[in-house]
Amino acid sequence: MRRNYQLYVLLFPIVFWLVCFFLLPLISVFVYSFLARGTYGGVRWIFTLENYERLFDGLYLGILWRSVSTALICTAVCLLLGYPFAYYLARYRPKHRNILLLLVVVPFWTNFLIRTYAWILILRTEGLLNNLLGAVFPNWSPLELLNTPLAVQIGLVYGYLPFMILPLYAALEQLDMSLLEAAQDLGASPRRAFWHVTVPLSLPGILAGSMLVFIPTVGAFLTPDLLGGGKVSYIGNVIERQFKTARDWPFGSALSFMLMGIVLVGTVLYFRALQGNEDSQAL
Amino acid sequence: MKRILEANIGLVFFFLYVPILAVVVFSFNSGEQISVWEGFTFGWYAKLFEDAALWRACRNSLIVAGIATAVSTFIGTTAALAIERYRFRFRTALTRCLYLPVIIPDIVLAIALLTFYVQTPIPLGLVSVIIAHCVFNVAYVTIVVRARLQGYDNTLEEAARDLGANEWQTFWRITFPLIAPGIIGGALLAFTLSIDDFVITFFTAGVGYTTLSVHIYSQLKFGITPKLNAISTMLLANSIVFILLFLWFQGGATTSRRQDV
Numbered sequence: 001m002r003r004n005y006q007l008y009v010l011l012f013p014i015v016f017w018l019v020c021f022f023l024l025p026l027i028s029v030f031v032y033s034f035l036a037r038g039t040y041g042g043v044r045w046i047f048t049l050e051n052y053e054r055l056f057d058g059l060y061l062g063i064l065w066r067s068v069s070t071a072l073i074c075t076a077v078c079l080l081l082g083y084p085f086a087y088y089l090a091r092y093r094p095k096h097r098n099i100l101l102l103l104v105v106v107p108f109w110t111n112f113l114i115r116t117y118a119w120i121l122i123l124r125t126e127g128l129l130n131n132l133l134g135a136v137f138p139n140w141s142p143l144e145l146l147n148t149p150l151a152v153q154i155g156l157v158y159g160y161l162p163f164m165i166l167p168l169y170a171a172l173e174q175l176d177m178s179l180l181e182a183a184q185d186l187g188a189s190p191r192r193a194f195w196h197v198t199v200p201l202s203l204p205g206i207l208a209g210s211m212l213v214f215i216p217t218v219g220a221f222l223t224p225d226l227l228g229g230g231k232v233s234y235i236g237n238v239i240e241r242q243f244k245t246a247r248d249w250p251f252g253s254a255l256s257f258m259l260m261g262i263v264l265v266g267t268v269l270y271f272r273a274l275q276g277n278e279d280s281q282a283l
Numbered sequence: 284m285k286r287i288l289e290a291n292i293g294l295v296f297f298f299l300y301v302p303i304l305a306v307v308v309f310s311f312n313s314g315e316q317i318s319v320w321e322g323f324t325f326g327w328y329a330k331l332f333e334d335a336a337l338w339r340a341c342r343n344s345l346i347v348a349g350i351a352t353a354v355s356t357f358i359g360t361t362a363a364l365a366i367e368r369y370r371f372r373f374r375t376a377l378t379r380c381l382y383l384p385v386i387i388p389d390i391v392l393a394i395a396l397l398t399f400y401v402q403t404p405i406p407l408g409l410v411s412v413i414i415a416h417c418v419f420n421v422a423y424v425t426i427v428v429r430a431r432l433q434g435y436d437n438t439l440e441e442a443a444r445d446l447g448a449n450e451w452q453t454f455w456r457i458t459f460p461l462i463a464p465g466i467i468g469g470a471l472l473a474f475t476l477s478i479d480d481f482v483i484t485f486f487t488a489g490v491g492y493t494t495l496s497v498h499i500y501s502q503l504k505f506g507i508t509p510k511l512n513a514i515s516t517m518l519l520a521n522s523i524v525f526i527l528l529f530l531w532f533q534g535g536a537t538t539s540r541r542q543d544v
Contacts (some may be wrong), residue, residue, distance in 0.1 A: 118302030219388025
């Protein structure tokens with residue numbers, strides 16, 4: 001009885017907070033997505049499916065596709081850069097390894113806004129990259145790099161690369177080296193051992209890293225806003241516009257809900273893949 | 284093969300650090316030009332001290348982060364204790380729910396809170412921003428404190444109770460000192476996340492209330508000045524101090540645990 005009383009005291013704050021300031025807001029945005037837009041920005045309490053119908057407009061499907069494909073490319077590039085990096089780091093001398101690891105963690109903790117802003121300095125037409133290239137090649141005509149989809153892609157890879165490296169490193173560091181030796185003793189070439197032993201065993205890290213990169217990039221708002229200059233629309237920017245300038249809250253809510261749907265589908269697929277991986281290893 | 288791996292390490296570090304270094308280096312540039320080096324100066328830092336709007340934003344950031352850290356550390360710690368110490372019916376549901384604020388994109392959480400606030404008497408400003416920060420901070424604090432509780436030895440508490448300590452004494456004399464590094468680590472993480480947050484603050488602050496991140500953003504939209512490099516460098520230095528503190532406490536946690544064994 002006494003233990004129960006303690007449990008309720010410990011649980012009360014978290015349950016209260018999650019219900020009031022997480023669950024209720026999610027319900028609220030869900031309800032908003034079925035309301036009609038008010039004349040001066042508010043909402044009218046009339047039930048309508050119009051906001052969801054608008055989502056299937058070619059314009060918004062195109063923007064949605066751009067966001068998803070950008071996030072997928074970003075995830076792939078991060079994996080391509082991050083996997084060899086984590087692989088090498090996991091085999092590095094333990095003494096220096098922690099310093100290298102710290103160097104990956106620092107950008108992970110530093111202000112995202114500033115890390116994005118740094119790329120404006122580099123990519124601007126009169127920025128560092130064009131200045132450098134201009135100094136090397138006298139006839140260089142400055143490239144328009146900022147405010148392009150390429151700039152957004154670079155910014156996203158830069159922003160989320162540490163999120164890929166850290167789980168990959170955690171998975172590869174735990175890898176049992178004797179399994180690789182066994183594979184090679186049994187006549188597997190290093191390449192074959194890598195693809196048949198190392199990669200399957202590090203799959204949980206690959207999946208976790210991919211999730212941690214894909215989810216924030218698909219809904220990214222700041223990077224497209226600063227590096228894309230609002231010239232190219234991504235779903236995050238469209239949502240922001242509905243709330244800040246267009247004042248169409250119900251449509252913005254419907255977009256948010258769809259974004260959450262994509263993320264939840266991604267999460268379910270992730271757990272499925274993880275489950276499948278465990279099952280195959282159990283066999 | 285080894286060559287390729289080493290080249291990749293170099294490439295990744297170059298990619299990760301050149302932009303940060305560019306900001307730091309150009310914060311000492313004397314020219315008005317953003318990306319042409321003209322000479323060394325501390326002038327932009329001196330200019331920061333005259334900027335009243337910047338200091339107001341800075342003070343707001345510290346107030347928000349301070350209160351949000353205190354509240355979320357308390358809630359996160361009690362939640363971690365409940366989850367790790369007790370078995371109850373909705374335990375799995377609660378642990379899954381706690382990951383949601385981390386998984387959901389920032390902008391969705393921000394919009395959800397905004398549509399919620401306008402239907403309540405909570406005014407947009409200081410209070411709404413603090414509540415919003417607590418939502419994501421609570422999840423992170425719980426994860427960090429739970430990790431500390433998982434490697435924890437229950438027999439010490441039993442010994443304390445056998446020796447006649449009551450529940451309250453046992454908690455403050457035994458449990459709390461043992462999990463303190465986890466709590467401090469969680470609080471440091473929460474504080475950093477709070478200071479650095481832009482998206483959620485941007486949507487829940489309403490008109491006229493600015494934190495440091497929102498201030499920097501509006502300056503950026505207005506036009507890039509060398510002063511921004513100086514502000515950014517100060518924030519970078521602040522982050523590095525916090526990481527080192529966090530790692531120091533976490534490092535202390537692992538060594539003391541080894542001594543327990």
